[in-house]
Amino acid sequence: MPTFWLVVLLCVIAAAGYVLGRRRALASAGGDPRLLHSLPSYYGSHVGLSALIPSLAALVIWLLAQPMLIENRVSSMIPADLVPENASLSLVMSDVRRVAEGLDLAVEQGALSAREVREFDSETGDLRGILGEVGVALGADVRPEVLDAARAYRGLSHTGRTAMTVAVLLLALGGFGLAYRKSDKDFRARNVVERVVMALLILAASLAILTTIGIVLSMLFETKNFFGLHSWTDFFFGTTWAPNFRGDSELSILPLLWGTLYISFIALLVAVPVGLFAAIYLSEYAGPAVRAFAKPLLEILAGIPTIVYGLFALLTVGPLLVRFFGQGENGVLGVEWMSGATSVLTAGLVMGIMLIPFVSSLSDDIINAVPQSMRDGSLGLGATKSETVRQVVLPAALPGIVGAVLLAASRAIGETMIVVMGAGAIAKFSLNPLESMTTITTRIVSQLTGDTDFASPETLVAFALGLTLFVLTLGLNVLALYIVRKYREQYD
Template sequence: MPVTWLFLIVLAIALAGYFAGRARVASASGGDRPHSLPNYYGWNVALKALVPALLVLAVWLVAQPFVVSTTVSAQLGEGAVPEGSTIGLVMSDVRRVADGLDAAVEQGLMSASEASGLDAATSNVRDRLAEAGAAIGGSVSPEVLAAAQTWRAMTATGTLMMTAVVLALAIGGAAWGWLQTSAEFRARNSVEGAIRIILLGAACIAILTTLGIVLSLIGNTIQFFRIYPASEFFGSLTWSPSFGGGSQLGIWPLLWGTLYISFIALLVAVPIGLFAAVYLSEYAGPKMRAWAKPLLEVLAGIPTIVYGLFALLTVGPLLLSVFGRDGLGWMQAGTAVMTAGLVMGIMLIPFVSSLSDDIINAVPQSLRDGSYGLGATKSETIKQVILPAALPGIVGAVLLAASRAIGETMIVVLGAGAAARLSLNPFDAMTTVTAKIVSQLTGDADFASPEALVAFALGMTLFVMTLGLNVFALYIVRKYREQYD
């Protein structure tokens, strides 16, 4: 059964349980006042049907591919791996062949629907499987074809078992909640306790997700440093990957490009964003602020791929016409550090302005009134009272914007080029850590080679950098934040 159908069936069972619980408490009370409102009895039945079933469904969908992959890999063994290949590439072939067999069976069943009789349908499916095996078997070994059949059979069995278990939990939970329903049952306490557990689980998802990301990065990073020296990764000034061997995977050209582009982006975003925040909070009237602030924040909703196209098609050619061969002669192509930095700075303007605006508005009006009472002008009040009071929060906003700039990918890919170099010229093409992570994992990556595993080492380095900036920003905000009455 497809997962979508199973999910809808569980929802239908929970909905039916909700109305059944409400109806049962109305009939079971016998005129006595029940402990809780009827809605709580309905929610008690619905939650007992919905939560366990969906939890098992989610865990099963995550665990089943790992179990099937591990079993099929053990079945293949080392003898099925050709020379020069890896078990990961062989498993990719197994999954591709299994998908082909699934398509063949589906086509066979569709064709058999026009035939009459079970024998005709079975014969048609077998013919389709034979055709699929002949079509795929020319480039795939018999071991891989057998493993694909095992993969398909295990997946079908697991899906059937999942359907049975999930439906049993949904029906059993609904029946349990329905049997609990009585005038004396404390349904409100039960529902509120369940909601508290659900909210706790939702809060833990973010923590567990972060932990999972860190553990996956750490494991593959350790594997990378086992086959490639850490001294060369952190000590070499050359980035020259070669999947044929002899790669030089020094991180410093990528870090330099990342920091250089982020620095230019902050030079654009911080002054403009801060000035916009000061104007909106101190000078703009209610009508101007009502439409100017939403228009400014529209920039935050534009996808980064659109910013990348803007850099590639508009900003790059514009800079080339001024600084290129026909102009000052400093720029060789439209893709450069300056191109990506300018566009990334435009993207960060609403980020800086929105946070700074909220921070400036948090400064009490009494400070402004006191400054005006001493004879200071509006500009003097802003420079000597408001900005110093809001400075810790503004610094935190700038650091958060810096971490956002460091992790940007699409603008860099389309606007900065792909050259890994150490250069001070902002009109040269460079690349960043995020862009190289994408390029190293594009295509059928062999995760046993340092050229592919280096992406995880780069990701771990980037994670540590952005985490450090975020922690430092929170430290600055909390340490120097002024508390006003």
């Protein structure tokens, strides 16, 4: 049974358990809910949750464990001489999975029967032609060992899927039956249901924490492997970024860090004044009708995908800057300072536009949090509206505004698509904003793109770059949250 329909069936069983459990509890009390220990809905929820939660947990664990177990078993069937030189077993296993999926599609569409799959000979049969008919492309002829492994993979997957369906349904029905038997008027259903809900809330909170810990640990282990192959002094204190996959790479983070901070600085120069002025206008001067229209319209910018901003930088802002700074006598300014559309200024301007709603929304909330009594006191002493904003509201909101700027800076430092398409790919030190540069996030993408060997320092350096970027943005976020929290405590 497909996983989707299995989940639907589990939900149906849980819904039936809710109705029947509630009905049984009321029947045990003679139809008088006042004789029940808990409300009738708690009895129904107890049966529904008892049927749904254990079965869903088993389903998730099974779906995670089954592919790993099957791949470990099937990979042992592949001879060592079948693995190409300078390649990994995972490449062969990807062919095995592709052939297995193609066989499934061929059976579903009638191109092959289940019996023909078991008896198919890759040396005499046209497997590529058959799989091509069902839309599965193979790059080379399928060797007999790969076909045998694909058959085993397909058989184990089907067996595991059947066993999963039976086990999950039995678990759901078992939980349903046990909880249904307990649905009596003296059963403390509310206590049990509230404990289960509390456990689910704790699990949800723990998943977020454990995911973060897992990401950090994975980066730490791979970074440790990188520093076992490459000098940490060259990484942190070198001045050249030149990966070449020949063993003599120079992998220094400093040119990448310079490009990252330079582009982020230009983005903040654009976003902070515009966003702050917009927040001041919306919170202090705009009427209710203007605010109701302008604030959502401004925040639409936050919903635009970053790839769209990247295209805007590459196709609009970059050529516009070239028109001004890069066409010599044919340009508007008659200078030749810019050689292409990609530059620090291109990426910084577009990233600043992207950050405007971020700064504006946070600053608007912070300014509105300043007590009205401070404004009234200033106006009562004879200050004008603008003097009140400059000398009372902004100083009071300054810690929160600084926190908003730091959060925007961490957002700018971690941006990828805009700098990939608008900043270029050259790692160097330069103060000229019209030159192409690159950032940490861009290099992470490039180092992990394509068929690369994950045991080489040129690939593992991406994890060291990611960990450094994580520490940098984490520090900015912690500092921003500390400032905002201190501000909020002052006025609560």
